[in-house]
Amino acid sequence: xxxxxxxxxxxxxxxxxxxxxxxxxxxxxxxxxxxxxxxxxxxxxxxxxxxxxxxxxxxxxxxxxxxxxxxxxxxxxxxxxxxxxxxxxxxxxxxxxxxxxxxxxxxxxxxxxxxxxxxxxxxxxxxxxxxxxxxxxxxxxxxxxxxxxxxxxxxxxxxxxxxxxxxxxxxxxxxxxxxxxxxxxxxxxxxxxxxxxxxxxxxxxxxxxxxxxxxxxxxxxxxxxxxxxxxxxxxxxxxxxxxxxxxxxxxxxxxxxxxxxxxxxxxxxxxxxxxxxxxxxxxxxxxxxxxxxxxxxxxx
Amino acid sequence: xxxxxxxxxxxxxxxxxxxxxxxxxxxxxxxxxxxxxxxxxxxxxxxxxxxxxxxxxxxxxxxxxxxxxxxxxxxxxxxxxxxxxxxxxxxxxxxxxxxxxxxxxxxxxxxxxxxxxxxxxxxxxxxxxxxxxxxxxxxxxxxxxxxxxxxxxxxxxxxxxxxxxxxxxxxxxxxxxxxxxxxxxxxxxxxxxxxxxxxxxxxxxxxxxxxxxxxxxxxxxxxxxxxxxxxxxxxxxxxxxxxxxxxxxxxxxxxxxxxxxxxxxxxxxxxxxxxxxxxxxxxxxxxxxxxxxxxxxxxxxxxxxxxxxxxxxxxxxxxxxxxxxxxxxxxxxxxxxxxxxxxxxxxxxxxxxxxxxxxxxxxxxxxxxxx
Numbered sequence: 001x002x003x004x005x006x007x008x009x010x011x012x013x014x015x016x017x018x019x020x021x022x023x024x025x026x027x028x029x030x031x032x033x034x035x036x037x038x039x040x041x042x043x044x045x046x047x048x049x050x051x052x053x054x055x056x057x058x059x060x061x062x063x064x065x066x067x068x069x070x071x072x073x074x075x076x077x078x079x080x081x082x083x084x085x086x087x088x089x090x091x092x093x094x095x096x097x098x099x100x101x102x103x104x105x106x107x108x109x110x111x112x113x114x115x116x117x118x119x120x121x122x123x124x125x126x127x128x129x130x131x132x133x134x135x136x137x138x139x140x141x142x143x144x145x146x147x148x149x150x151x152x153x154x155x156x157x158x159x160x161x162x163x164x165x166x167x168x169x170x171x172x173x174x175x176x177x178x179x180x181x182x183x184x185x186x187x188x189x190x191x192x193x194x195x196x197x198x199x200x201x202x203x204x205x206x207x208x209x210x211x212x213x214x215x216x217x218x219x220x221x222x223x224x225x226x227x228x229x230x231x232x233x234x235x236x237x238x239x240x241x242x243x244x245x246x247x248x249x250x251x252x253x254x255x256x257x258x259x260x261x262x263x264x265x266x267x268x269x270x271x272x273x274x275x276x277x278x279x280x281x282x283x284x285x286x287x288x289x290x291x292x293x294x295x296x297x298x299x300x
Numbered sequence: 301x302x303x304x305x306x307x308x309x310x311x312x313x314x315x316x317x318x319x320x321x322x323x324x325x326x327x328x329x330x331x332x333x334x335x336x337x338x339x340x341x342x343x344x345x346x347x348x349x350x351x352x353x354x355x356x357x358x359x360x361x362x363x364x365x366x367x368x369x370x371x372x373x374x375x376x377x378x379x380x381x382x383x384x385x386x387x388x389x390x391x392x393x394x395x396x397x398x399x400x401x402x403x404x405x406x407x408x409x410x411x412x413x414x415x416x417x418x419x420x421x422x423x424x425x426x427x428x429x430x431x432x433x434x435x436x437x438x439x440x441x442x443x444x445x446x447x448x449x450x451x452x453x454x455x456x457x458x459x460x461x462x463x464x465x466x467x468x469x470x471x472x473x474x475x476x477x478x479x480x481x482x483x484x485x486x487x488x489x490x491x492x493x494x495x496x497x498x499x500x501x502x503x504x505x506x507x508x509x510x511x512x513x514x515x516x517x518x519x520x521x522x523x524x525x526x527x528x529x530x531x532x533x534x535x536x537x538x539x540x541x542x543x544x545x546x547x548x549x550x551x552x553x554x555x556x557x558x559x560x561x562x563x564x565x566x567x568x569x570x571x572x573x574x575x576x577x578x579x580x581x582x583x584x585x586x587x588x589x590x591x592x593x594x595x596x597x598x599x600x601x602x603x604x605x606x607x608x609x610x611x612x613x614x615x616x617x618x619x620x621x622x623x624x625x626x627x628x629x630x631x632x633x634x635x636x637x638x639x640x641x642x643x644x645x646x647x648x649x650x651x652x653x654x655x656x657x658x659x660x661x662x663x664x665x666x667x668x669x670x671x
Contacts, residue, residue: 008563012473018465019478022533023485029492029500029530036503066425080356087354098351104657105358111584111653112646113591114494115618116368118625119642123367127630159360166357166588220493223593223618227620227626249495249594256499257598266503273499277492 030277037274040267046275054233054255055265059272064237065245066279068156069225071214072241077158078211081165088166089173090195102158116225121228122148143187144242151241153229160224161214168213168287172206172294173199201292209290216283220276222249232258248276368646371639374631375425425637430604430615431588432624432634439637443606445644447521447614452594454525454610455532455589460582462529462535471544472566490534498598501527506599513611517601521614524600528589536585540662543577544570580659587652591645593618 048058084102092099131146138144145151173192184194208294222230232254233242238245255269427440470482505527506518515523519603547570571578602623615623621638630634638658 004561008561010565011563012469015465015473016478018462019469019474019482021462022466022489022537023481025530026485026489029497030488032500032504033496041538080353083350083353087350091350092354098355101358102354105361107657108361108650108653109357111587111649112364113587113593113618113649115591115593115621116364116642116646116649119368119371119621119639120364122625123371123639124363127371128367162357162360162586190340190343192343216491220491222493222495223622226622228595249493251494253594253598256502269499269503273496273601277496280491280493281488284487288487293446 020057027162033270033277034272035230036266036270037272041269041274045268045271050233054259055261055268059248059251059268059275061234061237062246062248062251062272065150065230066219066248067152068238068245069157069247070218072151072154073157073161073218074211074215074283076155077162077165077214078207080158081162081210082169082207084162085166085169085173086195086199089170090191090199106163106166110167112160114160114221115226117156117160118224118226118228120159121224122150126154126228145295147242148227148229148244149242150229150238150245153225153245156228157218157221160221161218161239164214164217165207165210168210168291169203169206171291172203172209175206175294175297205290205294209287209294212283212287212290216280216287219283220249220280222253225250234278248272248279252276307490333601364646368639368642372636374636375633375640388545403468408438425640428606430620434624436637437634439634440606441617441637441644442642443604443639444615444620444641446606446608446619447600447604448590448616448618450521450608450610450614451524451528451600451616452589454522455528456582456586458526459529459532459536459585459589463533463585464540464578466533467537467540467544468566468571470541472562472570486534486537486549489530490538491532494531494592494594495598497527498595501595501599515611517611517613519599519601519613520611521600522610524614524616525610527595527599528592531592531595532585532589535588536581539581539584540574540578543574545580546571546577574658580656583652583656583659587649590652591618593647595620615643621645 045058046063047060049060051057084106088099088102092102126146126148129145130152133145134143180198180202181194184198185191189197225247229244230247230250232246234244234246252269252272255265255272260263312448404626424439425441427438428442429438429440430443431438466482470479501523502519506523509515509523509526510518549571551573552565555569560568596616597619600616600618600619602615603613604615604620605612621641624634629639
């Protein structure tokens with residue numbers, strides 16, 4: 001009998017310990033980055049430009065580039081994701097093969113490694129579309145679109161974050177009670193009118209959640225933009241879609257691995273990491289909050 | 301949805317009868333046509349448009365396949381001029397890992413015919429040296445493949461027990477407050493950008509590990525694997541917890557009714573019932589670990605050493621692409637080979653995800669329905 005209790009306690013003990021390891025790991029990482037970055041983080045750091053060969057100064061170009069990246073990405077990805085979610089939840093019938101194919105495609109997209117998206121961005125957007133555009137407009141003499149730039153990086157990122165948008169918008173749409181749609185149809189509205197006036201307004205929070213989660217994911221991924229548009233250092237901000245850009249995550253990677261004096265810039269590295277972490281945290285928490293709100297209203 | 305669809309059509313008709321009175325005002329008494337389900341060109345176009353947009357995801361998957369392979373294909377195509385006999389043997393080795401091993405025996409013949417130009421031939425690909433930038437470039441993929449597997453093995457071996465036990469704890473034993481701490485922690489961990497984990501591993505973990513274990517190399521496969529496990533844990537945890545909580549209540553209650561304790565129920569009833577889900581969780585974890593780039597690029601040392609020692613630096617397939625693609629000449633053999641590595645990564649993760657999907661969707665369902 002005592003042996004049984006002993007085993008029981010140790011099973012519970014070991015599993016609780018595993019849980020504790022995870023919580024501790026999260027805490028340690030967060031504390032380390034906050035402590036390491038706090039002293040360097042200042043207003044000047046956020047709005048300043050890198051100086052003295054990136055050993056001093058701020059990270060404004062990287063913040064700007066990150067924002068630009070996620071904005072263009074959202075403009076490209078959010079409508080496509082939302083419409084796909086509408087198709088899957090409103091138009092697709094379960095028996096037909098098409099929605100199953102699309103669902104499989106979405107799941108597959110979600111599982112493709114980020115670096116492969118980068119390769120695709122290079123092979124498709126830059127080499128195929130970009131070079132094609134250049135040939136069309138300048139006869140291939142001038143290289144404008146056929147090289148890494150912020151547009152192709154954003155497009156690559158939009159593709160990577162597409163599944164995130166689709167899943168959360170679809171969840172929000174499914175949370176809308178059937179009665180709402182039926183009431184609209186009963187008033188003589190057509191299917192599209194119902195979607196436009198009833199389903200979409202009600203799923204606004206869901207679209208917002210999807211957008212936020214996508215932005216959080218997009219701001220954190222570095223692998224897809226390594227060779228589709230991110231730049232080590234740029235003297236001026238990008239002012240055209242065919243310009244390269246600096247990005248927070250890429251900045252962290254570059255500063256901590258390729259910088260000539262890694263030790264001297266440790267403060268900048270930590271502070272940049274802290275900024276990126278704060279950014280993704282704020283986004284993730286607002287997404288969690290919104291999702292919680294959706295779930296609460298759907299149970300009413 | 302199918303039930304809803306049929307309801308909707310009959311409802312549409314009813315709707316239109318009901319809207320008779322309103323309709324008179326709006327459509328000027330043209331009630332006859334309102335009784336029939338009208339073909340509306342706008343509705344038709346909208347539906348077609350939405351379907352087409354929804355197909356973008358599918359088209360993109362196809363395009364990823366096509367374009368990643370297209371850029372890798374010159375390696376194989378350039379061979380065609382050399383010897384047609386060799387092609388037959390090598391056709392089946394496209395991107396397959398154990399396929400490339402087979403070439404070592406049959407590849408003897410290709411050795412003579414293709415040795416010439418020093419280009420990235422297939423014989424070159426199975427070598428044990430990765431030296432893409434040199435007088436005689438060597439594109440041996442073996443050190444990279446072994447490197448990827450080394451890091452993945454460490455990550456999965458470390459992440460699986462922790463994630464499984466933590467999921468079991470959450471699903472079976474944890475008091476409410478513990479759940480409220482653990483679940484957000486997992487969400488936060490999943491939300492860490494991989495570059496942040498990589499940074500932490502590079503700066504903090506590397507030093508701590510070296511001081512503690514006395515490693516010869518500060519950055520190595522073991523460290524990379526442990527760092528990678530931080531990215532793998534949330535996936536395994538989430539999928540496992542999901543499948544544990546989906547085990548029917550009947551089973552646990554029957555177990556309790558027979559006098560089993562909580563841990564006995566957890567170990568002997570809940571865990572076995574959720575095996576397909578757990579298996580899928582591990583597969584997804586392997587896929588994630590294998591494809592992850594930033595963490596391994598920052599924490600493994602990136603030296604393409606062909607060895608089984610887990611405490612030496614390694615260069616994984618994904619890190620090779622990430623580190624070298626920016627400096628390569630477009631259309632060069634090196635460029636094509638990096639795409640070939642990408643294709644291998646893609647096929648590998650694609651297969652793992654497809655298998656995991658089958659386990660999650662079908663086996664789990666059948667198992668529970670068969671009760």
